[in-house]
Amino acid sequence: MERLDTIPVVSASSPGSAVGVTGNVLPLLHEIRHALERLARDRDPTVIDLRAIPFAPGDEERLLSLLGRGEVSLVLSALGRSEIRESGYPGVWVVEHYNDAGERIALQIEVTDIPAIARSQVADIEESSTRLNDLLMNDNG
């Protein structure tokens, strides 16, 4: 009987091809292209949840490598780490959320000018103004 490590593991296609084993990546790229057109025309943003896509092994890597990396990368630290990065196609962002244990809990493509979660949030802005106020009051007193 063959030993496990003697069985060759080959991936059926290289990450450079959009088609892959199943052709799942191609329609997704078309969806992103349509979303970009909507964004340019109507300022209408789109979020695609990649957990809902039945990826074959290697599809995710293929998609992300085809999208490439752009000029902006952000790290968010809130309830664990999140990475928000613009792809090589401005307007197409890859958002990955991790939990405290470093496990990924969400992977999304956002087609927008900036993902909403990267902005300072109104409630937090109000709270920071109160906190700064308190700090100055204490300093004065």
Place this chain on the structure above:
Amino acid sequence: MANSKTLGESLRRHGVTRRGFLKFCSATASLMALPPTMVPAIAAALERAKRPSVIWLSFQECTGCTESLTRSHAPTVESLIFDHVSLDYHHTLQVASGEAAEAAREAAMHENQGGYLLVVDGSIPLADPGYSTIAGISNVDMLRETAAGAAAIIAVGTCAAFGGLPKADPNPTGAVPVSEIIRDKPIVNVSGCPPIPVVITGVLAHFLTFGALPELDRYGRPMVFYGQSIHDRCYRRPFYDKGLFAETFDDEGARKGWCLYKMGCKGPMTYNACATAKWNNGTGWPVEAGHGCLGCSEPDFWDAGGFYNALSIPTSDVTGTVVTGAVAGAALGAAAALLNRGTQGEAREKHATVTVDDLEKGV
């Protein structure tokens, strides 16, 4: 115990920022298999959500469902949910046992009369109540008593939902699912042996978020997770459509990742979220590991004709589903079904036993 603090208040008390809350809501939307456009609605609902009381009863089961739940892979989301639900009784997870545990159950029932969520795993033996008792109380009595004051019931696992393994032919304990005993309460069947962890928590999150149960299919399962067959979402489907099948576990087709239909895959008759939610922290799922789907989220899957026999017409009430699956399949799939005519004949007789020989020779 349940309290009146909303989730929004309790998160703020723990120093969670609005950004953290938004991240939590995005992960929750993804967990509940809802589109990202629902995030604002989820945020608004979670902000106001109150902490519900949950009573979890385990009957004839293997504890696999609880194992699955406690290994769900998004601790940030789940721990927030579990910090926020009050799990008042779960005899595997709680410290108290025997009469002290029963006292906790009665107190929770009394305090949250009409408002608690009842989660059940395991089937209920009716042939002789002595087959399964807790603190001397028969399963059927405990279920009736606890269901009476519940707002809704979630039957977790194929045993609670459809009878599962205990009900497999010849059903020695007279096992029945929850729905055959309780008829006057909303019941959600979260089937699977075990169910996908994020599906269990997704349903709990739905109840916590919206205070209501999700839309259900004809077997009482949430449509968002069980609305599509494994086959329709399977990444190997293009091979099925082209008629490219693996015939044994180590042939060329198996190595190239072809369709597992001829090796007994039950994907075409099985409705579950494995192909997208996946297992083991999203690493993979049975078909991705090279083994056909067993159909574990369907009624009577143990008696559906042998795990390694190519899909045939089973004797149970899943027939309708199977026929739909087969019709939806391409002509090549039908041709493959014809090749297995002999197997079908056997499977039509009540249930075909799988022998070690079957396992060795594949189909």
